[in-house]
Amino acid sequence: MAPELELTILMPCLNEAETLATCIGKAQGFLARTGIAGEILIADNGSTDGSQDIARAAGARVVSVTERGYGAALAGGIAAARGRYVIMGDADDSYDFAHLDAFVAALRDGADLVMGNRFRGGIAPGAMPWHHRYLGNPVLSSVGRLFFRTPIGDFHCGLRGFSRAAVLGLNLRTSGMEYASEMVVKATLAQLDLREVPTTLSPDGRSRAPHLRSFRDGWRHLRFLLLFSPRWLFLYPGIALLWLGLVVGAVLLPGPVRYGSVTFDIHTLLIASLFVIMGVQSIAFAIIGRRFASRYGFIPPSGTYGRLLESLTLERVLLAALVLMGAGVAGLVWGVAEWADRGFGHLNPSTTLRPLIVATTALVCGFQLMMSGFMSSMINIPIYERRVTDPLPPDNPTA
Structure with a gap:
């Protein structure tokens, strides 16, 4: 095993022959100027333009990462790094590897993740497309x-430094451009020490188009942020829909409501019923999603949320579901009786359909809760659990 160094300067690489030597030269100059014991590591992601030979000739170490993707290349490089700290940056000469002093100072001061901030440090003309700079x-x-x-x-700054041990402990999983977001999100959720330093961004030195695809990769980042936040994806929209449906339904249940020339009646009550059903399902998804994410390590456990999940046992959820379904069935039986009293003829919407809408809504919500309760309990089943018939481990006879 090679001795541990203080710093690894890591560059993911995919066909960067035009700029790679320049970036390596700047990084070497930084190490020589500061006297830091470090290495320059190129995580090659399948280059076909001779980037590997250029890197070795320039004095860098090259590790080959077969799984394609920006995140996969970085993950492979971090795993192979020998430095206690890692500073990563793109090999397109848009970041200045000659001036990494602020990153190293923050890491030595105890920071776990040090992000560059291009908006504070300065973005040179032509370095960032306008829709990235002002929108994305x-x-x-x-x-x-x-x-x-x-x-x-x-x-999404590509120049950042971190404690190698801290980032390895985050168990980062994505392989694409969203790796950058995953690192920040998981570091925040793990309550690591996050800091920012100003950094500059220059136009890259390549003659070809960048690997980044604005809308595709922007959507992947947004999708990741949503998937890692069940509150914003499911819970808050669900609460809003449920509240709106209940309020509108309560107003319209006694009878039509007229505002000026507009009358809100049965049709609006049906929409309110739909909002209630959608809200209940969305809240159920939030609970299931949070339980799944916590159990399988996507999101760190939360004490408050854990206590809430413990209180929502399958039996309690089923009891609430049965109450709602019972109320719904009772309402439907009443509606059929009313219909029979009228000789199965025309029904008055004002006196009959309103209660039936409420009954149907209760029945559907109860069924949703029942199915969601079972689904949540299935997620809670341990994957690895010793069966009663399995022999005891030889080193633990009392297990």
Whole structure:
């Protein structure tokens, strides 16, 4: 085993022959100037333009990562790094590897993840497309701060430093561009020490188009943020729909409501019923999603949420579902009786359909709760559990 170094400067690489030597030279100059014991590591993701030979000739170490993708290349590089700290950056000469002093200082001061902030450090003309600078990056960073309460202002800066041990402990899983968001989100949820330093962004030195695809990769980042936040994806929309449906339904249940020339009646009550059903299902998805994410390590466990999940036992959920379904069935039986009293003829919407809408809504919501309760309990079943008939481990006879 090679001795541990203080710093690994990591560059993911896919056909970067035009700029790779320049980036390596700047990184070597930084190490020589500061006297830091470090290495330059190129995580090659299948280059076909001779980037591997260029990197070795320039004095860098090359590790081959067969799984394709930006995140996969970085994960492979981090696993192979020998440094206690890792500073990663793109090999397109858009980031200045000659001036990494602020990153190293913050890491030595105890930071777990140090993000560059291009908006504070300066973006050179032509370095970032306008829709990235004024729309994509600000919007996605704002969403990330809102969802996860992270202090990071530039979620997608490609120049960042971190403690190798801390990032390995995050169990990062994505293989694409969303790896950048996953690192920030999981570091925030794990309550690591996150800091930002200003950094500059220059136009890259390549003659070809970048690997980044604006809308595809932007959607992947947004999708990741939503999937890792069941509250914003399911819970808050569900509460809003449920509240709106209940309020509108309560107003319209006694009879039509007229505002000026507009009358809200049975049709609006049906829409309110739909909102209630959608809200209940969305809240159920939030609970199931949070339980799944916590159980399988996507999101760290929450004490408050854990206590809530413990209180929502299958038996309690089934009891609530049976009450709702019983009320719904009773309402439907009443409706059939009313219909029979009228000789199975025309029914008055004002006196009959309103209660039937409420009864049907209760029946559907009860059925949803019952199915969601069983699904949530299935997720809670341990994957690895010793059966009663299995022999005891030889080193633990009392297990």
